[in-house]
Amino acid sequence: MAAAVAVRTRRLESGRVGHVGPRRLIGPAVPPPPRAKRPRLEQLEKEKALELRKKHVAPSLGLHYAAVKPIKVAYGRGQYLYDEWDEPYLDCINNVTHVGHCHPKVVAAGVEQMSKLVHSPGTKMADSYTQQLLSTFPDNMGHVFYVTSGTEANDLALMIAETVTGHSEIIVIDGAYHGHSKPLVGLSSYKMKEKDDSGISPNPHAWIASNPDPFRGKYADPATAGTQYAGEVKEMIDSMEKEGKKLACYVCESFPGCAGQVKLPEGYFKAVFDHVHRAGGLCVIDEVQTGFGRGGEFFWIFQSQGVKPDIVTVGKPMGNGHPVAAVVTTKEIARDFLAKRPDLQMNTRVTWCLWR
Ligand SMILES: Cc1ncc(COP(=O)(O)O)c(C=O)c1O
DSSP states (O other): OOOEEEOOEEEOTTSOEEEOSOHHHHOOOOOOOOGGGSOGGGGSOHHHHHHHHHHHSOTTSOOTTTTTOOOOEEEEEBTEEEETTOOEEEEOOOOSOTTOBTOHHHHHHHHHHHHHOSSSSOGGGGTHHHHHHHTTSOTTEEEEEEESSHHHHHHHHHHHHHHHHOOOEEEEETTOOOOSSHHHHTTOTTTOSSOOTTSOOOOTTEEEEOOOOTTTSSOOOTTTHHHHHHHHHHHHHHHHHHTTOOEEEEEEESSOTTTTSOOOOTTHHHHHHHHHHHTTOEEEEEOTTTTTTTTSSOSSGGGGGTOOOSEEEEOGGGGBTBSOEEEEEEHHHHHHHHHHOGGGSOOSSOOOOOOO
């Protein structure tokens, strides 16, 4: 559940909630829907809801503000979450609802689609959306695999890389997070560096390169940090080849998040891509967290490094909260993968692909 900051409010004589907080800075709260229309479950008392949650929900789902005042989020509108008393809270960290909670256009599109057809691969995605999505990518990208989460997208990207190259080894950076499936937890040193009691081991094919952080990392000269960090990737490739192993792919976020919100040094991806391609590997860029314009000037942050990845994974804000994600790749890679594994092009929910 997203964390939130309470907006100071006062109850007006009419019973309506009015803001006394920084309205001009954060904009007006969108009016809540009439109470009677709320689902019955949302009318559970907070204490009862907390009790049920403690009893039945896995504790891995952390409770925000547990010690102070947990918020029972009943619904969201725009940048606000509301509790069961229509009290608004400014949602400060939600990194999924890109255009705000329940944006009217998103809701209308969802209602329209659900009233036409829900489960049959293709429909709208096969035409206008895919074309629009591909138009934001470099011209080498011509194929989209739709999936339902960032984890699923990264899993598929690994499978594509391993299948297409016939190689097994994977280079990731220190502090990375790429998803919660077993192979991805094993690659994400943010979650796990060494074997722990959980029984999940680090991915035996993972090679962990330094986090290319030009501020806190070991190379700080902006003129050389990019090539120095990339040089470590090259040394890693040389070491694995000495052991008779071959690189399937290099996987990295274009603005590493869990690794510290790192702005990559100039020239880093360019130099890494050269080393990886010379070794016969593919370059996979994870834009699950950062994509869809979050980099400001660039729609995809990898564009700021002037490179063309082989595979890009996208997700989180893609559906504004709906479970949609994708693997975007070149026509050649997709064709090669599908020729070798024709059985792997579908999942139950959404998967459709279009050549450009
Ligand atoms: C960079 C990155 N990749 C992949 C994922 C996994 O995405 P999902 O939670 O949709 O499976 C996340 C999730 O936080 C992420 O931040």
